[in-house]
C-alpha cells in the first residue's frame with residue numbers, strides 16, 4: 001500500500017483555483033516519489049517539473065533518469081556559476097550551516113524560473129513542491145510542511161503568491177522506495193550503494209556515498225582533492241582538525 005501524501009485543505013483549494021505546482025526534481029528518490037504522488041491529485045496542466053543542473057558535480061545520467069520517470073517536459077535551470085568555481089572564488093567549501101551551494105545553485109535558479117513561468121502563464125499562485133522529509137535530520141523535522149513563502153511573493157504591481165509544500169514530509173525511507181515501486185518505477189542506479197543521491201561529493205555526504213562517488217568518478221574526485229589543496233580549506237573536519245577528502249574516505253590521491 002502507498003502511504004498517503006500530506007494534503008492540507010489549502011492545497012485542495014489551490015488545486016481547484018488553478019495554482020501551478022512546481023515540482024523541484026533532483027533525480028533522487030524523494031523527488032521521484034513526490035512526483036508520482038502529486039500527479040495523482042493535481043491535473044497534468046497544473047504541474048511543471050524543474051531541475052537545477054549542477055553540471056559536472058552531479059551524477060551522470062540523472063537528467064535522463066528524471067525524464068524517463070515523468071510524463072511532463074523537464075525544465076532544466078542553471079546558475080551563472082559552477083559549484084567548483086564558487087568554492088574556488090570564495091576560498092571555502094560550503095557547510096551544513098552555510099549552504100551557499102543550495103541557495104545559489106538550486107533555490108535561486110528554481111525560484112527565478114518559477115517567477116518567470118508564472119508570469120508567462122498569467123497565473124498568480126505557485127506551489128513550490130519539495131521532497132524534504134522530517135526523517136532526514138533534526139533541523140528538517142522542525143520545518144512546517146506547508147508555508148507561505150513571503151520572500152518570493154508580492155502583492156503590489158505584480159500579484160504573486162508562492163507557497164512551499166512538502167508532500168512527503170512524514171514519509172520514512174522505506175515508504176519512499178515503496179512509493180516508487182508502486183508507481184512501477186526504479187530509483188536511480190546509484191542507490192544500489194548510496195544512501196543519498198546528491199552531488200557526487202556532497203559536503204554532507206556519508207563516507208559510504210563519498211567512496212562510491214570516488215570509485216565511479218575518479219577524475220572528479222581528483223579535482224575536489226586538488227581544489228582542497230589549492231584553497232587550503234577542506235570539505236570535512238576530524239574533530240576540530242581539517243581532514244582532506246581523500247584521507248576522510250581512505251582513498252589516497254597523489255597531488
Ligand code: SF4
Pocket residue numbers: 094099101102105198199201202203204
Ligand atoms: S548536494 Fe550537497 S554539496 Fe551539492 S548542492 Fe546540495 S548540499 Fe551542496
